[in-house]
Amino acid sequence: xxxxxxxxxxxxxxCALAAPGTARARGEFCGTVPAAGFDQPPNTAHAGQYxxxxxxxxxxxxxxxxxYTPAGTxxxxxxIVLSWSPRAYLGVDAAYDAFYDITADGVxxxxxxxxxxxxxxxxxxxxxxxxxxxAGGRYLTRVRCSGDPQVYIHDDVIVxxxxxxxxxxLQTLPERYAADVKVLDALLRSWRxxxxxxxxxxxLM
Numbered sequence: 001x002x003x004x005x006x007x008x009x010x011x012x013x014x015c016a017l018a019a020p021g022t023a024r025a026r027g028e029f030c031g032t033v034p035a036a037g038f039d040q041p042p043n044t045a046h047a048g049q050y051x052x053x054x055x056x057x058x059x060x061x062x063x064x065x066x067x068y069t070p071a072g073t074x075x076x077x078x079x080i081v082l083s084w085s086p087r088a089y090l091g092v093d094a095a096y097d098a099f100y101d102i103t104a105d106g107v108x109x110x111x112x113x114x115x116x117x118x119x120x121x122x123x124x125x126x127x128x129x130x131x132x133x134x135a136g137g138r139y140l141t142r143v144r145c146s147g148d149p150q151v152y153i154h155d156d157v158i159v160x161x162x163x164x165x166x167x168x169x170l171q172t173l174p175e176r177y178a179a180d181v182k183v184l185d186a187l188l189r190s191w192r193x194x195x196x197x198x199x200x201x202x203x204l205m
Contacts, residue, residue, distance in 0.1 A: 029115055030145035031087040031152055033171065039081050042071040046078050053197040055094035055164060060190035062183055067092075082180050088172040090183055097163045104137035104158035107165055111156070112141070120144045122151055131159045131166065132191045142174075153177050155184055 039045075046067040051058045054075055061067050067078035076095060082088040101107045108126065115121055122142040129138035136159030143152045155170040155177075168187055172180040 029119065029143045029152060029154060029171070030148060031150070031171070031173075033087075033089055033091075034079055034081065036084075038070075038079065039066065039068050044069045044071065050078065050092075051194065052077065052094065053194065055166070056194045056196035057094065057166065058190075058192045058194050059092060059187050062186045065183065080183070082172065082183065083176065086173050086176065088170075088176050088180050090171075090180070090187070091167070091169045092187065093169070094164055094166050097160060097165050101165070102160060104135075104160055107158050107160065107167075108137060108139045108156065111139075115141075115143055119146050129157055131157060131168075131188065132193055134159045134161050134166075134193070136160065136166075155181060157184075157188060 037043075046069065047061055047065075049058065049060055050067065052075060055077075061078075061080070065080055065082075067080045069075060069078045077091065077093040079092070080090045082090060097107075099110070101110060105126065112121055112124065120143065122144050123140075124142075125140040127138050127140075129136050136157065139154070139156045139158070141154045141156065143154065144150070145152065151174060153170075153172050153174055155172075157168045159166045168184060170180055170184045
C-alpha cells in the first residue's frame with residue numbers, strides 16, 4: 001500500500017476538514033470550524049449520494065442539506081454547516097493512520113490529549129460502535145474552552161480499518177444537539193463500504 005499525504009485534520013476536520021491522521025489544532029474543538037466561506041466556491045458542493053473511491057466508502061447526504069469539500073485538496077470527505085451562528089458543523093473524513101493509533105480508542109485518546117493542552121474535558125462518554133459492520137467507537141465529549149464559558153459537544157464516530165481512519169464528527173452546542181444528532185445518525189445509517197480505486201494517483205497529490 002502506498003502512503004498518501006500524512007493528513008492535516010480536523011474538524012473536520014476541518015483546513016476546513018482537518019485530518020484524523022494528525023494532531024488536531026488548538027481552537028478546533030471550540031466552534032471555530034469551518035472558516036467563513038466554506039460553503040462558497042471554489043469549494044466543491046455535494047448533494048445526495050456521495051461516493052469516495054479513494055477511501056472506499058459511500059454515504060447519503062440528507063435531503064435539503066449541502067456538503068462541501070475544500071478546493072485544491074485530495075478527496076477525503078466533506079463537511080456540512082448545520083448553523084453558522086451558533087456554529088454547528090458535521091465533518092466526514094478519512095485519512096491514513098500515520099501515527100499508528102491502530103484502534104478507534106487510540107485516535108480518541110489523542111484527541112483528548114490535544115484538548116487538555118489548552119482546554120477542559122467536562123465529560124467524555126466512550127461506547128463501542130459498528131459502522132456498516134466495521135467495529136469502532138462512538139465518543140460523546142463535552143468541552144469547555146479556555147476563556148469561553150460555552151460548552152461544546154463533540155459526537156465522534158471513529159473506525160480504523162486497514163490502517164485508514166474513518167471519522168464522522170458532529171460539533172454543536174447542547175441546545176442544538178437533539179436536532180443536529182439526527183443528521184449524524186442519518187449519515188451513519190446510510191454508510192456503505194466500497195471498492196477502493198485511484199489510490200496510486202492520489203498518493204502523488
